[in-house]
Amino acid sequence: MKYVLSFNLNGLPVDTLVKATDTLLDVLREKLNVVSPKRGCDNGDCGACTVLVNGEPVRACLTIGLTVAGKNVQTVEGLQQDGKLHPLQRAFHEHYAAQCGFCTPGMLIAAKALLDKNPKPTREQIVEGISGNLCRCGTYVEVVEAIQAVAAGKYKE
């Protein structure tokens, strides 16, 4: 049995057929070929699949796909505006905050969720904000530096 799932993905409407058991990660990666959310654990541990649903960061692997019906889903594919990198993307690049790059999309979304709510976070708040995103390369120092730079206004247009 399949259902039609309609939602808004990075500002554009999408419809797709899904099973009731498909996670949002399955829907995005396998059905829609939106591959920025990474499949790292399917268990909610690693955070590599973090996406925004109505502005809230969620683990796509723990979210049943059908629950996003009618909602706004945002992924790294939607971060660039008018062909320009988002300040966080520039800051991550210039601070070497990605090594292998696999956790980076989830990290960026976690950082965006944090700054959207709290544009001037303390270092402790940044650490807490990304502490659910595992990075085995261990780029935490550089990720925090990148987010601090954005919060300090260094990447305004």
Place this chain on the structure above:
Amino acid sequence: MKKRGIGIAVGTHPAGLKGGGDPSQAQIRLKPDGTFDLLNGAVDIGQGCKTILRQLAADELDVPLENITHQNIDTDTGPMCTGTFASRVTFMDGNAVLAAAADLKKKIRDWAAEYFECSPADVEVANNKVFVKGVPEKSLSMAEVGAMVNWGGKFLVGTGAYTPGPGQQFDPETGKMTAIASLAFGCCVAEVEVDTETGVVDVLKLVQVFEVGKAMNRLLCKGQNNGGAMMGIGFGLTENVCPYYPTMDFAVQDLTDYVITTAADMPPVMVEDIVEVPHPNGPRGAKGYSEMTASLAGPAILNAIHNAIGVWITDYPATPERILKALEAAHA
């Protein structure tokens, strides 16, 4: 009670396989507009070989970095590389890239010598130009050379290979085995706070310095140093696949049980630096070192724990359970 202590650890790490026998190759070709394609077979696992191999090629060819692409996509096009392991790519592939660039420069000189009607020894390849030394009017831009070479029916490809030497066996009696490509060095100072009631260890400060020969790219080194430290903290304090070793009871199944460090485990103070003692055989003096960035934090932390609470934890990782048991045994 919370007790603080300081510990140090030092170490060394070789580049490449023991005893050699792990070659790498590189290929650089001149395109019709004077730009270059660099091909090699090393894999970028995050360490940054796609970045530093271009840096080396651009320096050796003396051309702008943007003029060089790097491709390592498959075994149809990528020359041989033994692999990305053993902190070997900077050293081995770096040397192969330098050799390929030098070879291509020689081929460009040979071509230009015919064109300028002079000896190849008088041709200089520098500053993105090809010219005859001391004759300013005999000069071509690399773009002009690229066009003339390729549309003139020639194909200039520089190839290079490097191995630190053939594989060497251990002498069965003495273990003599003298081939080591390069040795990098490091030192780590850890400051910890141990809660003697819970056994929990907080790493307050971690200082790491690595002697790397020559840093190809200081900020890539910084990423390795800080990143390796995070893995080293896990090695020292939490990571254990078989908590009831040697049995397989309760062996971990996923990242819920196998506890690797998160951002919240970052020591509040993390300091890293490099020093450079150039290696005679390294590309521009570089050594391979980045595996070592994970090796020192663990023992530095366990030494700091001893300094804090006076008991030795001799089994890694130093879990709260082990610390409390050691304290109990010491006070019994």
Place this chain on the structure above:
Amino acid sequence: MAEYVGQPVLRYDGIGHVTARTRYVDDIQLPGMLYIKVLTSPVHKGIIRHLDTSAAERMPGVAGVITAKDVPGKNAYGLIPDQPVFTPEHIRYKGERIAAVAAVDEDTAMEALEKIKLDIEEQEPVFDPFKAMEPGAPLVRPEGNVWEFNSGKTRKIRFGDVEKGFAEADVIVEGTYTTATNDHAPMEPQVSVAYIDETDRLAIYTVSQDLYFHLGMLTAIFNLPMNKIRYIGGTVGGGFGSKNDIHCDHVAGLMALKIRKPVKYRHTRREETAYTTKRGPWTFYFKDGVKKDGRIIARYVKTVHDTGGYAGMGPYVVDKNSILVAGPYAIPNVWVDGICVFTNKPPCSSMRGFGIINGTAADQLQTARVAEAIGKDPWEVHFINAWREGDLGATQFKVEAAGLIEAMKRAAELAGIELPAHLKAMSSRGR
């Protein structure tokens, strides 16, 4: 003169990473692609008495089933090629591959695995390497549980005369240390996509860290020349040594060769954690002869490395550990006995640090205890013993471009530790 070396040039692949344009293997979807699941051994040790895959093969949605019988070349791989892609008979660890199913999706493939009839005669496993070394212990492998080096059952390093060193020492310091089994836990689990390409060749998208090294192993398994395999990779979502061993490419490649359709085989995190190679656990025994002034004049080390069910890189890890386990010190008398033992656990192989991280973990605790035993500051012991230019290591290699003293001086400075003047005056360039 272009001078990019030493400059903080931004990552060539950095924009790709922050835009998620970097393509990892699991991001690849091919039209008509099928999904593989693998039947693994539920027991730690045993013999397969009966294997019947016919019901799985008949199941709707299943495109193919492969077992050891479907390996056209050598059913063995590894640096020391002793591990079968699918075990035909003997099981050495829980999680060893027995059969693989390709189906329209992973759920269907898992259902099909349940239809495979598997009859295993379970045998008594051995997990403890010290028990595995005892006479009469259950045999993990027919040749015996201890690896044979060219020097016999131990990797022998003999430098100077340790007994003489102990006799001349003021203090003897002993210690035993262990390190645990570690998992690489790269954020990108093992995955492989294999298909038959437009030139009728086998093409594999791989997460291999070592394209050519693994290509060599795959040619032997598939019985194909190198130019009949297009091995596509170069970008990996973290390896740390886990992708120094093949975990999926052989299975995906064999399936694609058999059914001539695109397939994907990816590990779940649980499969990744439970079945892939590990950093093996070690036990170290150290005995040092020390002079009161801090010089370590003799170091005896006995190591036992538990390499699990197959050799993989285990013996090589012991080799590399043995070279440097005595530490970066000019010790005139060194004796190392390195032992590599097989147990009924997933095979251990390479992980960041490759034996040296374990040796360092042990030797640095031991060296700190040396300092404690003679009442010296640990810095003093490290500085006095540190290699200088031209010193010899335990396997008689010459130390070139020595730099430990320089690294220590800078670390002490950054840590706010004021070293005594006589240590600050030292240099790696001479004693």
